[in-house]
Amino acid sequence: MFGTSGIRGRIGDEVTCDLALAVGRALASEGYDRVVVGRDARESGRMLADAAVSGVRECGADAIRIGEAATPTVARSVGWRDADAGLMLTASHNPAPDNGLKLWNPSGQAFDERQRETIAARVREENYDLRPWDDLGEVEAWDGATERHAAVLERSAASGSCSIVVDAGNGVGQVTAEALRRLGHDVRTLNDRPDGSFPVRPSEPTAENCRALADFVAATDADLGIAHDGDADRTRAVTESGEFVSGDCLLALFAREAATPGDEVAVPVDTSLAVADVLERQGASVSRTRVGDVYVAERATDSGVAFGGEPSGAWIWPDDTLCPDGPLAACRLAEMVARRGSLDRLVGEVESYPLRRGRVETDEKAAAMARVRERVRTEYDDVNALDGVRVETGDGWFLVRASGTQPLVRVTAEAREEGRTDRLFAAARSVVEEAIRAVERGGVAGNAERAN
Structure with missing residues (x-):
């Protein structure tokens, strides 16, 4: 349920x-x-x-x-x-x-x-x-709930004088604009009238859906753009030049600000190497969780975890609250830009590595995943089966994970060099395809799955 x-x-x-x-x-x-x-x-x-x-x-x-x-x-x-x-x-x-x-x-x-x-x-x-x-x-x-939230946010971030465009996506994130104004920022809004039919853009704040925000920010003197989903638990960002900031990059920037030497940052298993690399340079590390902000929040209750984030746009500061708070993330990002300067420059400080994603359709995803786990454990030394199967290779990683809602298995691979990413992706996809063929031939894992 x-x-x-x-x-x-x-x-x-x-x-x-x-x-x-x-x-x-x-x-x-x-x-x-x-x-x-x-x-x-x-x-x-x-x-x-x-x-x-x-x-x-x-x-x-x-x-x-x-x-x-x-x-x-x-x-x-x-x-x-x-x-x-x-x-x-x-x-x-x-x-x-x-x-x-x-x-x-x-x-x-x-x-x-x-x-x-x-x-x-x-x-x-x-x-x-x-x-x-x-x-x-x-x-x-x-x-008085929204007023209380705005007042709390005003105390949760430093004041500044940035020019910010907030795209609420016709959702209920108007508290963000109010809090930013209270902090001294100049705020303009897009799609700020609540309308659950989402007449202007789809609710999810992806790069494609936020094209109008990116174009508007680039055409004005704005320092950054903020985008929410329909209920404002997610926050994504646009730089002053109109570049939509990737979720992994934004996670790295938030994590770098929150973590001190010895701290951990909770991230899901599909998070980029870039986040771990940024944290390693300042003596902090990642703590990997299952995919889903609820699991990130659970890990954020551990002592030593300074921040938790998911590249989809959920950001958690455990000292403030254990819920993904999109308006808080907007205020913290505005504070970062006010203090450190250009968001374009900050984004440029985070490495971007080649990453490939794909999927293989199958009606036997559970049985196929059982075979994948068995196979990779015999071939690789560093295997994490917390959520799907993540394999670390030193210079990269791949993740094989069954979709929770669709009849398919997702494959993700990343390395610091493009050719290595391609080879890791090909190897991972091959393992999945071989597992599916074995199940469809009536292999042991397939028979066990049908028996259940």
Whole structure:
């Protein structure tokens, strides 16, 4: 029921009011007595929020409705309001027909795997503590969440006088512009009217989707551009010349600012060598996690981890909050540019290595991955099977990982020299293709998988 980023799917299909009602009931029945409920700009979020609040109250817990707000605002509000859990109705960077539910702890950390499974089990079993008419929970509205977030951000970064363009993507990240203005920056906005149909650009802030932002920044005197997804948990950036900054490069810049000698930075297994190289030069190191910001956040709870990030745009400063806070990332990036100068120059200080990505389609991805793991462990010395199979070769790496949602296996390779990247990629893809052929011939791993 839950993926690593909560529940997501099409409205009227995977995501319904019945589901939102059930999750609300499960939260209250599990003992979460005060629940913060918020939503992004999608119209379907209104009815889902109504249903979730009804479920919470029906099982005796109180609901605090904060209305339309960014996901990090909702996550932080759990602690601000002395609540026990937060429930955000959002599909994040997914397209307009989708919506979803994500659950938060008072620390700002998303529900972990054990917590998610506990809620899912209650929903599957319809195991709810329904209360009589005189023991229902109460509901209150709080319209101060976004204001509180802006005030906190004002204290979380140094002031400056940069010229910044913020593209909210018709999402709910308007708190970013407000916080940057409070910090003294000159701010212009694009697509800042919340509209869950995302009429101007798709919600996900990729280089292609942010072309208008890049062109606008390059054509003006702006020092940088900021782009969010629909719920503002992700932040991406554009330099003053209009270059869209890669996720790995932005991760390296944030990590370099946050880490001191001896520190670790939590990153997923598909992160570029460039991040490790930047940190090594200042006596810090990477700590690799499974792919997904929820796993980065979990690792960021370890002592010695100064920062956590995922190249997709999720950035976590554990001393501030354990949720990916896009507006906080925007303020920290503006502070960096105000203090260090040109973002183009900062980006130029981070090495960019040749990287190749590909995929191989198969309906037997689990069985194929079992064969891949067996094969690479016999051929390579440095193998990490934390999430898929990552192989380190000294001068590069490759990762073979089954898609969590599609019938395919993804292959990624990177090295410091292009020819070496090509050879690593070819070797990894060959291992995958041979594994799939063996499974399709009815090999041992394929038979085991079918037996299960």
